[in-house]
Amino acid sequence: MRRVVITGMGALTPIGNNVEDFWGSLKEGKSGAAPITKFDATKFKTKFACELKDFDPLQHIPRAEARKYDLFTQYALVAVAEAITHGKVDFDQLDKNRIGVIWGSGNGGLATFHQQVAEYVQGDGTPRFNPYFIPKMIVDIAAGVISIKYGLRGVNFAPVSACATSNTAIIDAFNHIKWNKAEMIITGGSEAAITESSIGGFGAAKALSTNNEHPETASRPFDVTRDGFVMGEGAGALVLEELEHAKRRGAPIIAEVVGGGMAADAYHLTGTHPEGEGAYLGMLAAMEEAGIGPESLDYINMHATSTPLGDVSELKAIERIFGRDSKLSISATKSMTGHLLGAAGAIEAIASIKAIQHGIVPPTINCTEVEPAYKGVFDLTLGKAQERPVRYAMSNTFGFGGHIATAIFKAYEG
Template sequence: MKRVVITGMDMITPLGYDMKTSFQNIIAGKSGITTISNFDASPLPVHFAGEIKAFDASAIMNPKDVKKTDRFIHLGIKTAVEAFKDAHFPEDGSIDFERFGIVGASAIGGLPRIEESAITLHEKGSSRISPFFIPASLVNLLGGHIAITLGLKGPNLSSSTACAASNHAISEACRIIMLEQADIMLVTGSESALCALGISGFASMKSLSTHNENPQTASRPFDKHRDGFVMGEGSATLVLEEYEHAIKRNAKIYAEIVGFAESCDANHITTPTIQGPLRSMQQAVKMAEKSDANFALDYINAHATSTPVGDKNETEAIKQLLVGKPIPPVSSTKGATGHCLGASGMIEAVITILAMQESILPPTINYTEADLENQCDLDYVPNQARAQKIKYAMSNSFGFGGTNGTIIFKNLAV
């Protein structure tokens, strides 16, 4: 089958409007978690999130179109356009846009627009509902708008598998290229569910941290005192390209995707198991080993959302994956960004690839005390980034419904 490489990237996170700024702040150990300012969260049980401040969608879109689309689409278009530029495609007509597709990913889609429209219906009646309400909210309109913006005429698919959506989108795009159904696939994960309904829904499940008095330290993956995740918003995009196609046009190659897999816990809608994530990682490793008999992981970007059970189970799954083998450094960057739900896997893919490029391990911030009682005792790169060459890196994403996804990247320069 065909090889798949990454030739363009971008992200927007609570730590920066662009890929470079976001990554620099993550490596510096900064937190993007603040008190919510885009709406009044004071009546809610949780007042903070990883929020992107003062984002002006009209700077990248026609103001009329901004009103017709939800914020997750705005963020997604921003990173898609920038990643497309980053790939430096020739403008001589040599790119066949009928073989250039897209997979969009979002866990929830336009939740703020749904909330707003429900209030309008209740208070003003059905005649006041915008005709753009439905297309503004649908997950697949993320890919639809990006395809229209960039002229992508190949496969146009969507992934909405909770917090594993981005990793599943990457896997699907890889399969399309490997089976020669497209030469290039743009893959965008985007999420903006920060609204009263979103916060209240997750809070009612007891999923969220409630440290309103100190938001910046509320997201603390693997730490003994973790008490739930912190919602975040953001977007990231990867340009996936068939290897020979990229070589032919002398493209910059960030990394190669050498392993990917999915699995299901088949156990509980919200409580993760150990075996489900383990199977996903095992299958991705098995795929990677076919390309290199000496394959060994140098870094794992964990899903680790800062929940008591999730972080514990992922740690144990990693231990079982690597029985008898060295366990590489493991870190979670959600302490810095919060949990961006369906966009988290794409954001963390960009972070992981940049870490490989820069030979540096991103830190797990807010790590103050080891959770030895639950055997969370790996090297989590606590609080400070660390220089290290990375040839192979794994990125995990797991979601409600027991759905799991794992991606393995290879640094071709090492």
């Protein structure tokens, strides 16, 4: 079986515009939530989100090029550039026919769609759409743009599984390399969904927190007062590579991908199964592929979005597999980053891999009173990062429609 390793990572998040700043903020327990600046949210029920800070795409992408891309594609390009630099990748020295891109987004060019349709509706009925409207909007375009920019002619597509999207992309990349369909794949996800339509739509579905008085503490997984998730934006990129290929080019090997499990709740449009049935199946499938039992896992980066039902259903699934006396560490980094939707899995994969690298589990912040049924049951890493050896780390992501994607990463041991 071909082994798959991670050789590069890039991150653009509400708490750090590169991997090291992101990781530093995670360790410190820093919240990325603040009042929305991208539009006037005065009349919205939710008036805050986890936006990027001090980010100017024109510092990374020429203006003439940037105008062709929606923010979600711009975010993708920035994160991928960091991952490629980090991974010391020189594409001109490699077979580009064997290098692919599998890149996801839950919503694609939502801001572009909103702006173009609004301008048409507010006009006199004459269609004056931007010629870049469709290529800026479609969900697969970031994968295409990355491929074009670097001349990568291998497998190229965009999975969409809502908030499980970028974990699905990582698992797909893992499989394609394992199946000898590629030697290297650039993978991950990006999202730029802090828009009127997105905040309004998720708000109407009662999915968002409305804690406008204290946005920095609004994302509070496991807390009895949690009232919904906080919208985030950004991108996470990983370079996945076949082990021997990485060795031949002298790549820095960060960690190994050893398991991927995908399943479905088959239960509800937006809600998770109350007993976490899909989560249970996804985690089991990932562990089976990794060839490990419950006792081997050290850390789970939970999907835990701070919704009343979702957090508990995931804890039930974990309890079913690992028992109530498990010694593994658990945390919910969305308490700091907010929920990046289709990009969540990618930045949480990076958080999991950094935990392996440094032997530090990032915390769950803002939880002051744990859900009664789980008070004192699991090590939820509340409030402060914890040092402990992490050999195997699991990352869970779930999406509207019941989509489940679980990835397992392992310390590289040669």
